[in-house]
Amino acid sequence: MRIVAGAHRGTQLADVGTGDAAAHLRPTTDRIRESLFNVLQGGRFGDPINGVHALDLFAGTGALGLEALSRGAAHATFVDNGRVAQKLIRDNIAKLRRQAETRLISADVAQLPEGTPCGLVFLDPPYGQGLGGKALAAANAAGWIAPGALIVWEESSAQIAPPGFLTRDQRRYGDSWITFLEANT
Template sequence: MAGRSARVRIVGGKHRGRSLAAPAGRDTRPTTDRTRQAIFNILAHADWAPDLDGAAVVDAFCGTGALGLEAMSRGAAWCGFLDIGRPALDAVRANLAALAEAGNALVLRADATRPPPAPRACTLAFLDPPYGQGLAPRALDGLLKAGWLADEALAVVEVADRDPLPLPDGIVQVDERRYGDTRVAFLTVRRTA
């Protein structure tokens, strides 16, 4: 997205201040450091947020991997990174290697709207799809059906402020915040029996 800097760094935890590689060009729109800090402040204090310590996380539409790497820096034990872009996945692999976290991650070239079966259920998911394409609801449904989201998992979804966000069955919204032109929805999995 025009106007966003490609310079990205970890803002908290054991890797705080470390710069992350980002693919050249405008195909990747990293979450700004300020928005990422706000998201993780909410996750640290909300009673509905899962504990990051030892958590399994999925970062869908991962781009640079900044959200998943931030979670790992703050105590998550494992993260699955999903994206369809090779340059983005190359950046994620480089970032994992630079942070010595490659052994705690799985990097997959995969469409988050039709992901492969999950190797493990995650308690936290980040979705930052391209704006204006209606991908977030389809990805939530796909991740749920493929077993990526555990019962009571929290999904943090970024969409453009004006983009609709219809929720698939089994997912409910618990909070929402706005940061500039970005809306961040906090959603939880509530499957019915």
């Protein structure tokens, strides 16, 4: 696993190893991440990355938030309650020397503390467990989602926009679906 483009292009991220089966650690592949960021930077959504604060829910390795930082995001907050994931995220932040522009929160994403509104939100819950909508509602209620924010939701199936959000696009990549939502709160 590596950073695909930007300031840290080609940097190898920490090895996932055996991962954490109990936490359903399933990193987004380089190919999907590259395709996803090509869509984000392709003009369809304006410029959703440059200078933005990003929120990476169910962060796993932190690859999505770190890719955003590499491509120009000003700050990234990572949320994951798994010990293996937290270590991977800390290792990857250190590898890129981005401690000043990052924050790691050890919490269940459904019980987030109050936060700073973010313009870009990555949501990559364990597939098929119905956790994404709950996490999105919790992040919104805790003030993490800015009005007009772009939400990138990776799941095993296309997702329906919950109340307060509009579907902007949906794309399939193998067994994964990416649903792009816009916060209209």
